[in-house]
Each structure stands twice: as structure tokens, then as C-alpha cells.
Amino acid sequence: EAGVTQFPSHSVIEKGQTVTLRCDPISGHDNLYWYRRVMGKEIKFLLHFVKESKQDESGMPNNRFLAERTGGTYSTLKVQPAELEDSGVYFCASSLSVEQFFGPGTRLTVL
């Protein structure tokens, strides 16, 4: 069974540009989560989808971040426009219930 996949693995962009991160969850997992780890800080929750609906987006830092999960399968996280403080590793996880399975993460660098 394939695990959670994320694309790209790395992204380097300039401040003000737009970046879209993609997450493909484990097939059949209704729950999909996004997390972020900024350098030197803890991994922090961004939001939670149940199928295509946003269950909890309390961790989204501001309105420059937009997450979607069309059709309840893969999800995208768009940052527009990117700022320097958005640099970090973005993790996606999926689950059937409590136990979450993580992808390898996307390392985003904003210059």
C-alpha cells in the first residue's frame, strides 16, 4: 500500500511569488492534515480536512494560505504571495481515525 506522498520535495521561490504544494493521502483515508515546521520551532498544525470539507483551519497563519481538497482525494496548499517567514517544512498526514501517517514533507525556502 502506498504511503502519503508530497510534491515537490523541495521548492525555492522568491518573496512575492506563489507556490502550490500537493499531498496525496493514503487511499481511503478521509482525514487529511497539514502541518508546518519553521526552522528551530515545533511542528504546528495548520488545518484538517474530512473528505473535501475543512473540519478545522484554526492553525492557518493568515489569508495568504489557501488549502483545498477537491473531490476528497488529494489536497493542495497554496501560498500567495510567499513571505520570508513562510520558509519551513510542510508536512501532510492522513488517517482513518486518530493515528496519522505522515508524508516526507516539502521543504519550502523563500528568498
Place this chain on the structure above:
Amino acid sequence: AQSVTQPDIHITVSEGASLELRCNYSYGATPYLFWYVQSPGQGLQLLLKYFSGDTLVQGIKGFEAEFKRSQSSFNLRKPSVHWSDAAEYFCAVVLGAGSYQLTFGKGTKLSVIP
């Protein structure tokens, strides 16, 4: 405020030595508890979890953790460390009751001396 504390940022042990990584949480009720590991270039892998029942839980790769309610702790242990255990370890909690987001500690980086 609700929080997870991993007091050790970096630990170095010799191969074959025992290991204990500390984790304390600050919540009103007992949350679901997890330990994850991230090896270089890899994603987060679940080592073990505690939901209820026996307070000593066994995980993968020879790790175990003990939940101590009185101390609000969930420390991770391994009796004999292998060089391949060098990685970053994260303690995390879930409050449950419909909110399954993980709250993480800052992580402990483990270095292993041959």
C-alpha cells in the same frame, strides 16, 4: 496553555548504551500520546502510541514508552541504542473528542557515537 515539552534539544549517546527521551504534557485530561521519529531525509514515522490500558507500551525498533499520569509524562526508552537510531524524535498528543490534530514537542535530536 496546553503544551508538550521535550526538555532535551540534543542528546548524544554511545552505541549500545541505554536511552531515555523525556516528554511532559500540560492538559487537563489524559490525551492520546505518540512518539514519532524523523530520520534524515525521511518523513515522520510512528514509533508507538498510548490511548488507554497498560501504561507501558511497546513500539517498533525496540522502543518502549511509559505513561505516568501523576507526572504527566510519556518518556521514550530503548535499552541498547544502535547507530541507525540517530534521528530526531518527537512527542505528540491528541486531545481526542473529535479534534484529532497533533500537538508536538520541539523534538529531541539524537546523535549516536560508534
